[in-house]
Amino acid sequence: MMLKNKLTMNLKVLAIFTACILPVHYALSLDELINSEGLNGRLRIGISSMANLKVNYHGNSRQTALPSGLDSTTSGISRTYDDGYVNLDNTGNDNNDTWNWGYQEVSQVIAGADLIAFNSRQFSESSWKGTEDGDSKGISLTWLKDPVERNGLKVSFLVSLDLLSVDSDYNKSGTADYSLTTDSYSHLGVDMSLVPAPHTGTFEGPGPIIVDSPTRSNTDFPGAGIAERNFELDGKLISIGTGIEIQHQLDENLFAMVQARLMMAWFDGEFNYANNYSVGGTQFASESGSMNVSETSAGGAIGAGLVWALDDETNIFLNGNVMLLKSLEGKQDGRGFNMDLSEGFLVTIGIQESF
Numbered sequence: 416m417m418l419k420n421k422l423t424m425n426l427k428v429l430a431i432f433t434a435c436i437l438p439v440h441y442a443l444s445l446d447e448l449i450n451s452e453g454l455n456g457r458l459r460i461g462i463s464s465m466a467n468l469k470v471n472y473h474g475n476s477r478q479t480a481l482p483s484g485l486d487s488t489t490s491g492i493s494r495t496y497d498d499g500y501v502n503l504d505n506t507g508n509d510n511n512d513t514w515n516w517g518y519q520e521v522s523q524v525i526a527g528a529d530l531i532a533f534n535s536r537q538f539s540e541s542s543w544k545g546t547e548d549g550d551s552k553g554i555s556l557t558w559l560k561d562p563v564e565r566n567g568l569k570v571s572f573l574v575s576l577d578l579l580s581v582d583s584d585y586n587k588s589g590t591a592d593y594s595l596t597t598d599s600y601s602h603l604g605v606d607m608s609l610v611p612a613p614h615t616g617t618f619e620g621p622g623p624i625i626v627d628s629p630t631r632s633n634t635d636f637p638g639a640g641i642a643e644r645n646f647e648l649d650g651k652l653i654s655i656g657t658g659i660e661i662q663h664q665l666d667e668n669l670f671a672m673v674q675a676r677l678m679m680a681w682f683d684g685e686f687n688y689a690n691n692y693s694v695g696g697t698q699f700a701s702e703s704g705s706m707n708v709s710e711t712s713a714g715g716a717i718g719a720g721l722v723w724a725l726d727d728e729t730n731i732f733l734n735g736n737v738m739l740l741k742s743l744e745g746k747q748d749g750r751g752f753n754m755d756l757s758e759g760f761l762v763t764i765g766i767q768e769s770f
Contacts, residue, residue, distance in 0.1 A: 455561045456571075459732060461765020463577060465551035468759035470583040472547065472646045475749035478539040479692060479700045485535055485596060490628040494598070496533035497699050498523060501600060501627055505619050512603070514622035517615040524607045530599045531607070531625065536699045538692040540591040540642045549754065551652070553579035555763045559660060569662040575676060577761070579652040581684065581754070584645075591640035591692055593699075598629035636694075643691040648752055650684015650708060654738070656716060670722040672734065680712045680756070682743050688750045706747040712756070714740040722767065730767040735760055 484494035490511040493502040504515035518524075523532050556576045562569035602625045609623075616622045658676030665671050689703040720734025738761055744753040 459557040459767045461555045461763040463763040465759040468549035471753040473544045476542045514620040538593045547585040549583035575656040577654045583648045590638045591642040593640040601626040645689040647687040654680035668724040674718045676716045708745045710743045712741040728769045
């Protein structure tokens with residue numbers, strides 16, 4: 416990581432050096448580059464795509480929320496489970512019992528014990544990191560001042576505008592621990608064959624009655640659950656730049672070019688996450704959230720390419736740029752992303768017109 420950061424810094428220094436020092440080397444002042452021959456210049460319009468754009472996602476260690484009422488076994492409390500509920504009825508559970516209860520499976524009935532069991536699972540996962548490719552496409556506009564020639568090279572002042580969409584989806588699964596809480600309630604000898612599953616009691620009742628204070632047990636299952644992580648980052652990246660371009664003629668109609676720009680970028684988008692927790696293919700818990708992202712980044716860009724002259728006014732160009740911008744990042748509820756733009760390579764192809 417230290418080597419990578421050092422390399423990125425060296426590239427930024429190189430971009431600034433190229434943009435600021437080379438005109439001096441060729442005895443060109445900024446005034447000469449901008450003001451030569453009035454405002455005559457060239458306009459480039461192209462389509463762009465960023466290759467090798469990486470988005471790094473991460474999540475802190477966490478535990479799903481405990482369902483309502485499961486922090487106590489006292490009577491007079493409504494409780495919700497994965498496979499049913501035991502709630503207050505319209506008497507307020509005056510006799511520490513209730514008809515406002517429901518269960519889903521006949522297997523919850525404990526034969527010979529006059530008990531019915533309700534289960535709830537609480538999941539936990541360790542901190543994690545993952546990386547996914549990002550998809551980024553858009554358009555590029557560049558205005559170049561008519562060049563000043565020095566030592567066989569053509570040097571032009573330029574101003575650029577890049578508009579890029581950014582789309583990244585991370586969908587991976589990992590293991591999760593879970594704790595199984597089992598609450599057993601006495602059904603007071605009710606013949607459960609007369610209350611077949613699924614049963615849904617109501618607040619108003621009446622109906623079969625169970626005691627509303629359970630006997631509780633907890634069992635831990637390390638690594639037996641599955642955590643599905645679904646992250647999404649969508650937005651627009653707008654960047655403006657200014658710098659120089661140097662061209663060298665390779666053939667009658669073919670020119671090589673190098674560019675160096677100082678840049679400012681703004682990302683506006685949305686970050687969404689959804690975590691689903693399951694056991695044996697059955698989902699028992701989920702969490703989700705979103706946040707708006709608005710981030711700015713300053714830096715530079717260096718690039719190279721080719722220009723093919725179709726005639727005196729119309730050219731076709733192809734170039735590639737490394738955008739040396741600060742990483743963009745965001746975080747919501749202990750989950751977040753980091754998009755390192757310097758890892759991407761922006762390729763642009765388009766047409767150039769002189770005016």
